[in-house]
Amino acid sequence: MRILFAAVSMVLASSALAAQVQIKNVRIWPAPDNTRVVFDISAPVEHTLFSLKHPDRVVIDLKNAGLPPSVTPPAVDKNLVAAVRSAVRNGRDVRVVLDLTKSTRPKSFLLKPNSKYGHRLVIDLYDAKVEKGPGPVIKTVPRAPEKLRDLVVAIDPGHGGEDPGALGPHGVLEKEVVFAVAKRLKATLDKERGIRAVLVRTGDYFLRLRKRIKIARRERADLFVSIHADAFRDPRVYGSSVYVLSRNGAGSEAARWLANQENASDLIGGVSLADKDDLLASVLLDLSQTATLSASAEAAEKVLGQLKTLGKTHKRRVQRAGFLVLKSPDIPSILVETAFISNPTEARKLKDPAHQQRLAKAMGQGIRRYLEKNAPPGTVLAARRHVIAQGDTLSELARRYRVSMQRLRTTNELTGDRLRVGRVLRIPLASDG
Numbered sequence: 139m140r141i142l143f144a145a146v147s148m149v150l151a152s153s154a155l156a157a158q159v160q161i162k163n164v165r166i167w168p169a170p171d172n173t174r175v176v177f178d179i180s181a182p183v184e185h186t187l188f189s190l191k192h193p194d195r196v197v198i199d200l201k202n203a204g205l206p207p208s209v210t211p212p213a214v215d216k217n218l219v220a221a222v223r224s225a226v227r228n229g230r231d232v233r234v235v236l237d238l239t240k241s242t243r244p245k246s247f248l249l250k251p252n253s254k255y256g257h258r259l260v261i262d263l264y265d266a267k268v269e270k271g272p273g274p275v276i277k278t279v280p281r282a283p284e285k286l287r288d289l290v291v292a293i294d295p296g297h298g299g300e301d302p303g304a305l306g307p308h309g310v311l312e313k314e315v316v317f318a319v320a321k322r323l324k325a326t327l328d329k330e331r332g333i334r335a336v337l338v339r340t341g342d343y344f345l346r347l348r349k350r351i352k353i354a355r356r357e358r359a360d361l362f363v364s365i366h367a368d369a370f371r372d373p374r375v376y377g378s379s380v381y382v383l384s385r386n387g388a389g390s391e392a393a394r395w396l397a398n399q400e401n402a403s404d405l406i407g408g409v410s411l412a413d414k415d416d417l418l419a420s421v422l423l424d425l426s427q428t429a430t431l432s433a434s435a436e437a438a439e440k441v442l443g444q445l446k447t448l449g450k451t452h453k454r455r456v457q458r459a460g461f462l463v464l465k466s467p468d469i470p471s472i473l474v475e476t477a478f479i480s481n482p483t484e485a486r487k488l489k490d491p492a493h494q495q496r497l498a499k500a501m502g503q504g505i506r507r508y509l510e511k512n513a514p515p516g517t518v519l520a521a522r523r524h525v526i527a528q529g530d531t532l533s534e535l536a537r538r539y540r541v542s543m544q545r546l547r548t549t550n551e552l553t554g555d556r557l558r559v560g561r562v563l564r565i566p567l568a569s570d571g
Contacts, residue, residue, distance in 0.1 A: 299344030306485035332518030377452030441504030
């Protein structure tokens with residue numbers, strides 16, 4: 139379908155032009171569950187937004203605005219935005235029409251300038267919810283034996299879309315290199331029996347931080363791993379780091395949850411806060427957060443330990459910060475700064491597929507070792523257990539399960555080869571034997 143993007147042709151006095159908000163650019167970012175349309179503007183603009191039917195379209199009226207002929211039409215999202223049109227209204231306003239392929243729920247908001255962009259008007263287009271009729275009659279059937287499930291790791295490549303993240307030498311973009319590492323980490327984990335990895339961001343589009351957490355919760359993730367590439371004003375700074383949520387960050391998140399518990403649809407450890415009094419809700423949340431923070435720290439230690447095998451890390455110990463993306467009260471969460479993209483040597487490495495694979499392998503080994511040790515009942519990894527019987531030896535068990543003796547020692551924190559009858563050993567995956 140051809141894109142109709144009519145140029146605004148008006149003869150305006152120079153004083154009127156100066157007073158108008160100028161539209162500098164229009165960009166479209168498609169995502170799996172929404173499409174974002176961004177207007178780069180010279181100043182905050184008063185606008186109205188509404189939808190029309192037959193055919194479906196969204197109309198944006200920008201008051202006292204101008205659209206120079208030099209602005210090129212944006213590449214459309216053919217799955218949703220079929221065409222973009224514009225016209226002058228009242229001699230001083232601009233109307234932009236988005237021709238759609240289906241009904242949407244539009245939302246709009248203004249963004250202030252940051253280090254990379256000026257003023258912006260953002261239009262988010264969400265699929266319209268379809269009203270469902272009465273559900274089917276559910277018949278009671280005998281419950282089948284419960285199947286063992288895979289452990290789920292949600293991998294979050296930082297930034298994306300109009301948010302490129304940090305910029306390294308020679309145009310290296312953080313959003314691109316961390317996405318490449320994330321895809322390699324997913325492929326590495328997917329090869330492991332009992333582990334399933336999912337990408338929170340599957341393309342070059344923007345996701346709000348809480349949306350990333352929501353996706354991980356929707357996937358019932360057992361671990362959340364956010365991948366970034368740090369930057370600093372001194373280009374000599376280098377090395378990877380691993381972060382978990384600070385206590386202060388956990389406290390502020392707890393306050394937010396408790397203040398909004400009557401509207402919360404999320405669950406804490408499978409228990410809704412909506413019908414609990416303040417004290418009980420606070421206790422439940424504190425218990426959940428404490429367990430989550432402890433698990434996060436353990437996972438971070440395992441990953442940092444493996445990253446150290448690639449070279450000197452920026453920090454010797456796991457760091458704590460109030461990153462919003464780590465604030466899930468019920469999912470252990472870590473943030474990995476793979477390197478300093480502001481360092482020319484590390485920026486070059488981050489673009490190297492071989493180094494990306496080394497990063498993915500190191501993170502994957504750390505993640506796997508954490509999951510092997512902490513696999514909950516009902517999972518494939520939890521089923522890999524052996525109760526020591528009379529006559530069992532470490533070497534015999536290593537041969538039986540096709541893993542190395544060293545991996546058996548490391549996984550079970552054994553200092554020697556002596557085994558105590560009745561002790562339960564965790565059996566690591568054969569791929570690391």
